[in-house]
Amino acid sequence: DAGVIQSPRHEVTEMGQEVTLRCKPISGHNSLFWYRQTMMRGLELLIYFNNNVPIDDSGMPEDRFSAKMPNASFSTLKIQPSEPRDSAVYFCASKGRSWETQYFGPGTRLLVL
Amino acid sequence: KNQVEQSPQSLIILEGKNCTLQCNYTVSPFSNLRWYKQDTGRGPVSLTIMTFSENTKSNGRYTATLDADTKQSSLHITASQLSDSASYICVVSAKVPGGGADGLTFGKGTHLIIQP
Numbered sequence: 001d002a003g004v005i006q007s008p009r010h011e012v013t014e015m016g017q018e019v020t021l022r023c024k025p026i027s028g029h030n031s032l033f034w035y036r037q038t039m040m041r042g043l044e045l046l047i048y049f050n051n052n053v054p055i056d057d058s059g060m061p062e063d064r065f066s067a068k069m070p071n072a073s074f075s076t077l078k079i080q081p082s083e084p085r086d087s088a089v090y091f092c093a094s095k096g097r098s099w100e101t102q103y104f105g106p107g108t109r110l111l112v113l
Numbered sequence: 114k115n116q117v118e119q120s121p122q123s124l125i126i127l128e129g130k131n132c133t134l135q136c137n138y139t140v141s142p143f144s145n146l147r148w149y150k151q152d153t154g155r156g157p158v159s160l161t162i163m164t165f166s167e168n169t170k171s172n173g174r175y176t177a178t179l180d181a182d183t184k185q186s187s188l189h190i191t192a193s194q195l196s197d198s199a200s201y202i203c204v205v206s207a208k209v210p211g212g213g214a215d216g217l218t219f220g221k222g223t224h225l226i227i228q229p
Contacts, residue, residue: 004156041221042219042220042221042222045217045219091156091157093156101147101159102159103159104157104158105156106154106155106156107154107155107156109154
């Protein structure tokens with residue numbers, strides 16, 4: 001299995017631009033998570049999906065952030081408009097049954113200038 | 114509020130030496146505790162998972178302990194290697210959503226550096 005796939009691996013953009021991060025979970029997993037990681041705050045859960053349905057988006061910082069999961073094999077996290085304080089590493093993770101561990105992707109390193 | 118505190122924040126040791134990382138939590142009701150290893154530039158990878166009834170669990174040179182009474186866990190690394198240089202993150206799961214979806218509360222991690 002290829003594991004969780006994220007793209008792009010790195011993104012540099014200017015303030016005000018739209019940013020779209022992509023994630024392909026492990027085949028057969030039915031839960032997908034989006035996290036943000038910074039040195040100051042560590043890992044923070046942004047949103048998670050169960051069977052393609054958003055269950056908890058309380059971690060999404062602002063309306064500028066949105067996430068979709070149109071099917072079981074693909075999800076996007078969009079930031080519009082982006083701001084310098086959005087600079088962080090964004091991780092996608094997936095898991096199967098509820099008691100199983102989450103498998104993390106390699107992350108997308110975002111820098112907003 | 115559910116919280117996970119890790120110490121030390123960072124640690125530097127010589128190759129071959131042992132070290133112990135600490136995790137204190139206030140997550141309740143407790144379900145399980147995981148230790149993740151995160152190499153620089155990569156996503157976290159699970160090392161161990163322990164439930165309430167488990168006191169210790171090993172994964173090669175990594176041994177995790179859990180004291181559910183004092184709400185403390187430790188990760189002991191034996192005979193450290195250069196490849197152990199990474200961040201180690203303690204994650205505690207509640208039986209009901211507390212720290213967020215799936216009831217997970219993350220520590221900020223311990224940054225470990227192994228010097229030759």
